[in-house]
Amino acid sequence: METEIRSEAFRKFAEAAAGIMNPELRSWKEEGRGVVGFFCSTVPEELFIAAGLLPFRMRGTGSTSTELSDAYFSPINCSFPRHAFNQALRGEYDFLDGLVCINSCDHVRRIYDNWIRALKTPFVQVMSLPRKVGEPQIDWYTDELKILRGQLEEHFGVRLTDERIREAIQLQNRIRGLQKQLYLLRKAERPPITGAETLAVMVAGTAMPKQRYQELLTELLAELEGRRGSRDYRARLMILGGELDDPAYLEIIEQQGGLIVTDSSCFGSRLMWRPVDEAEPDPIRALARYYVRDRPSCPRMYGDQPRRIAFTREMAREFRVEGIIGERLLFCDQWVVENYMTGLDLEEDGIPFLALDREYVLSGEGQLRTRIQAFLEQLEAREG
């Protein structure tokens, strides 16, 4: 990606975001240590960290076709699982020692079913995440996490004590804190980091050893301190959406002059805006509460739309956002309706909103440019 950030830490982040395997991950594997892949940001990474495993958030980065996964999925399925599963069938995920899936959406949840039939990964589990955010659902997910803890202990021969889980929560919270600091820098008139660059940093956080990521992120923050980015943008934008892990997509928007200053996306702020409650005596319950209720939710969580739009409004206000883009992967029934409701709500607020459909692998760049240019013109016309 094009960047003016000359730091070594950022270079490592960009490299990790640009592919599946990266040097940090390779070193980890060479040390004989385990890696567990997971789909969806509602799978608690903390349990893997506590088990001494590297949690790797599954992507389809670098995929160019779905020639193998097409035998399992259909053309009306989201291109994200089709590409990610294709990568797996091509052997690019052979480094995984385990995989944990979840019922995040109708497309991604079927990866589990196809994976266990087509691939030989030694440890594959599926979790049941409730769709509501109440106490009974927290109870349910607490039990799910306890079941997963038992499965991890049995398969990997580790003891997942409360103490180890607490330490993992603390580590993840420190990382969340650093990531939030990075975001807060973007409130500035001349943010020291762009939206595309930020996304690369965030994606890298799901693909390398956590301790190492924390060190590198600390380094990057120090380097960005006091740095002034370009003022040469036409509008400050916010991105809403789900599975967006490709900085190039944001790069195209930013090349048109729309600077992404914040987001609510599942590789973005929703990962870290709030920490896990460290004061909760039972760390498993703390995790369940966090993943079911406390973190900013995605549309699959029923009844939470008022909180989601409140979060969007709060972010838009804090980051002085002039326009919001709701991006959605084609065939996603969750985000299409969410964007519909968001559009109505933002219309009442007088905040311009653009809903964009996309494929997982970057395509239709010309069309994207045109739509962004038109949106920016609309924003500029408002300013008069």
Add this chain to the structure above:
Amino acid sequence: MDRDAVKGKSLARYKQERDWFSLLYQATKLLPGEEGRLQEKLLTILLDSKEKVVDCVENEKPFVAGYFCNAPELFHAMDLPWYMLMETPFLAASAPYLLSDIEGAESMGIGTDLCTAIRLPIYYIENGLMPVPTAVLGLLYPCDGAPMLHQVIEHNKAWKNVPIYCCDPPYTSDERAVEYFADELRRMADFLQQHTGKTLDMEKLVKVCEESNRSYALWQEYNELRRSVPCPHGWALGGPQAFAISQCFVAGDPRCTSWFQQLLRCGELRIREGKGASEKEGWKERIRLFWFDIMPYGWIFELMPWLEDEWGAVIVMDMFANFPYTLIDTSSEKTIFHDLAKRNLLDAPMIRQARGTAQNFSSDIRRIVKDYRIDCVIWPGHMGHKDGAATVGIMRETCRELAVPFLHIGLDLFDRRYASPPEVRDKVSQYFSGMGLG
């Protein structure tokens, strides 16, 4: 649109549907034979349920808008009339305006790849075409569309203050899941009592459950008849009506049991007489189909009769027709809620297959193919069934193991523009020919 405006507009549409069925009811009276009486009885029950809702809206009596597979025995036992949130596109009465409604939904900016069965109710709610109930009962599966539909309800201004409770079926299917879902149903019953002024009388619930047990037992007995060669009934009678009458319009109602008794008699008689699905002269059952999904209700008459007439292809079983329903143990409140949870979580169509892992897609195909001497399995591939679309490889592999041909069509149950009836017929013809069927 405010609540009063919605009341008038939605009632007008609802009455239009009722009147259409009323006309149909008059027509069925002219149909000959036992099958005609079955259709007549079904329409009587349907009309009665519609009349009750009209009465509730007009006279401000409590009623609910429900979803499918959320234990209607509970609200039936509370004497709460209901309509199903997504019933309209499935009813033949919607035919005159179905396409314009779909276009209306498109013009709202809801993506055309969103399941039409979800898109249409959203359109109806947002355009004041659905009666605003006293309370809403939702279900957060079998697909991603369900929670989104319910969130639109909460978001809509005319519906904003309508209390809503959505049961949250877990993804797993073990005893822990059943217990969790039973608790969800208990909370649903409490919610109904709180918001409708009705009470749940356990004695009444026992009676309703016992009645529903009788209905489901008869249904299962009838399904055994469909194993016969030739199958006594085709697409026009059996599963979908049985599902509608036991889950959508009434539940645990003696009229429903009586309908099943008549259905059973009817099937037995046809088998004794050696009759198959069609009475047409020279007609012969040549292909026994398992239609593993919902039928294309938006244009059903352009496909299903053709299958039987042109190819002698009989839908012996479909997704809504058969999984033996758990009979409720009515010995205690605990067993009732437990078994209602089990029935609605593990047995009821779509929730059973699409809610959890793909295991049931595979095991249902195995069971049905073997039990019903199926010649081929068709997965119609409704554009909204995304989880099923991601299961085609598993279904194909299962069929391959069973040495039974498998066809994935790819259509929209309601929108004929997605895959036109001639296109679908052509695809099916090529498939039958290619497989040497019929």
